[in-house]
Amino acid sequence: MENILSLLIFIPISSAILLFLLPLEVKYIRYASFIVTLFTTVLSLWMFHNFQVSANMQFIEEYAWIKEYGISYHVGIDGISLIIIMMTNLIMPLLYLSFWHLNRKGYWLNLLIVQGGLTGAALSLDLILFYLFWETMLLPIFFLIGLFGRENKNFMSMKFTLYTIFGSLLMLLAILYLGHAHHLQVGVWSFSITDLHLLSFDTQTSLLLFSAFIFAFSIKIPLFPFHTWLPQTYRAAPTGAIVIMSALMAKLGVYAIWRFVFTLFEELSFKSSYFFVLLGLFGMIYFGIAAIKQRELKKLFAYSSASHLSLVIMGIFAFNYYAHLGAFYMIASHALSSAALFMMLGMIYKRTQSLHISTLGGIVHQAPVFSVFFAFFALSIVGIPLTGGFVSELLLIVGAFKYNIILGFISATTLLIAILFVFNVMQKVLYGKIRLASFEDLRLYEFLSIIPLALLILAMGIFPSYFLQKLKPTAQQYIQKEVIHGQ
């Protein structure tokens, strides 16, 4: 299975196109797409099993695409892209299960395309190829929000698209400049990161290029102050789109910073790390406080998600072993928790047509099983022991202390902000006065869609060493350099 990565990318995309063209009933399209995602999940598990514990790129495929400009179809996988791929492939089939009741054809097809786009972006080692997938995965989100969203969905789908494309287009310009610089310095065009990271620039140029990349990725994550699209988009978007955006796309932004920004502008990343660690810390506190003030659950967890991603950013810019390991682990554990939480929010919305805290209450009396799971996932976001979140936060705090004692202290204490809003939500929504006439407990397919996530979160909390060993070599990548740069 040499071309397993291509299979992971193109099976979903081509089946989406095929299913679009076939005049099938929605029911069969649902089955077919579910089977396709299950199949890619099996493939990805096979790959996980065969993944060698090392920092090298594996399963590499490289074919020339546009020779004249040195653009190639170049994909490969290492520890950090493995996380993104595994999360994508684990969450997608469960996401399908969680809204098995829906009978809209476009929903399933767009999700298939977004899966292919995400996988492709996480595996690309050629900048043009990466840009292609990075933009392609935006299109299904545009459609999902516009077709299945609510309230001012048309406006929001446009706003989200324009906002993110603006960042990407500046990045495109930077990519083109890099290719041109390679042409100037080496004599041939190339857009492969393995070639481009050898280039050298003067400070001003590299700062501009660095900013263009960071700008594009910060919008997607989102990093303060580029988060202004976040609350309204999450409010308007349907569950499927939110799960993708928060659990997978945002993580892909972090991944892209690691893969492209760190590789291409290594020195500048070290030099500016202090700024981004502070920005991450500030973002975590800022979004945390913003989350406390929210009364709409989707918005609240949108901010909570942004808050944790800022923490991840702090982790990867701290440039030490523990912080990196913690950041990777948090990418995985937070993807699982936030996917599960947003899926459950979708279930609440389906039952009540509202996600405002004031209209909800006392669910625990009406739906005990639902409440247990909701509480579990909410607490796993905070990082209670026995969950993956705990391990990752612990590692991140150790990393932060190693970076700077004061920052470590601040991050350790401010992590508690998350507890404030999570407990508030649990108190108001699960307990409190019964406000709903009835609240149906989990149905079988809903139960099936979240139980694997719960088990995996537990497994990540109880046996972290099994999962961490695959990541260790990648996290060690910058240890040597850390000494050289004197961080």
Add this chain to the structure above:
Amino acid sequence: MVSNDIIISLLIIGLGAVFMMLVAAFSKLSNLILSYITLLIISFAIYFQTSYLGELFALDIQAELFNHMLRFDSFASLFNIIFLVGAFLMIATARAFMHATKFFMAETFSLILFAIFSMMLLSMANELLTAFIALESASVAVYILVGINRYNVRASEALFKYLLLGSFSGAFFLLGIAFVYAQVGSTHLGAIHEYLSLHQDNELIIVGGILMMITVLFKISAVPFGAWTLDVYDGASLPITAFMAGTFKIAIFSVALRILLVDYQGLADFFRPLLIIAAVITIIGGSLLTLAQQNIKRMLAASSIVHSGYLLIALSATTAASTSAAPSIIFYLVAYFLSAIGAFGILSYISHWDTERTTYEDLKGFSHENPILAAMMSVFMLSFAGFPSTIGFLGKFYIFTSAIESGLMWLALLGVLAAFVSIYYYFKVIAMMYFYEQKQSYNLRFSFTPIVIAIVAIAVLWGGIGTGLVSFLPGANVIIETAQASISSLFL
């Protein structure tokens, strides 16, 4: 092997045009049959033309007879194929439209063939007067085509607007030739280049060049010369608009490229700032104009101005010794023309008898009844917007890299910003088709047209992602390689 029989496809089109005129006068064949005959004529011409594709050659056609006025090289050959395919696709996609309207007369086909004939001559012209005559005769055919809808006042208005302004601007070209002749003593393209390399004085050549540039800028509807574009594109019936936006514009670029690359490379430093200014105001003006449009046909017309702006970026890059700029222009023209043919083809397919459905309102909820047509329309819009995985993206990619390569970083940035703005107006069409409730029933009859459009849509996608892995199809890199070869044939 290339020999003197290479003008055979030119002859086929020319004789075909005369033949169609006679048929129109003496027979009562239906539009349908006439369109088939025309398609057949064009396919013959394409067949003879493609046999030279991929070869690098240049020779003067019947040098004695025509006194080196016509030059057939890979450059002309590539452009001729584009014109022929453009006309073919235009007629093929307009079938439903012709069936529904009563103003598409037999003469229309003759005029289209005449226009194509003149454009082919234009791309082969190796001498300025020949270029002028070819340009004007192509324009005359297009003028009439614009006004072919006699029952519509707006079409007549468009015809007169275009005719008056077009002839006026054509005069500049002629005056420019006169100036060049006054200094060089010849209107042959090579002669100007030769003169510049031997002599210091070049004032009249510069003046002539500027005057010719005005005509070119007028014809490619650059701001501010392109004030006619909106009304003319809007007034003409949809297939004709597609023909103008796609094919005719390419013809203008073929002659502009030839004159600029062969003759005026010596004066590049003088013309670069002019072209840059033209590019900047065209892009900004075109974008603002497009944002204000409430009608998809007018929006596409206005956005064609922005696309001319992108092409002007590349044109200014050619003056800065960028080797990739000229091929990127050809690639972009192909990309734009495919998308334009497709988009206008869909609009003309959904026209309801002689009422064109071109407002944003008309497209609301279009996808519910016609999912596949809507998907194809989305593909064309994405390609216009330069979204990756379509041919439009690679077009922009080549243009922006050529701008960066020649040090015009700010121009590339402006192009990127314009591309960002264009996302808004193109995505608006997609949003209308998908995100709104259906307003009206379309009741489209299935015919040959959507199949042709589907082929164009696949070409647009394949042009963006095509690889060499599929051996029987040319990949995305083949077009740019052919374009490079055709540019180098100019200097043989």
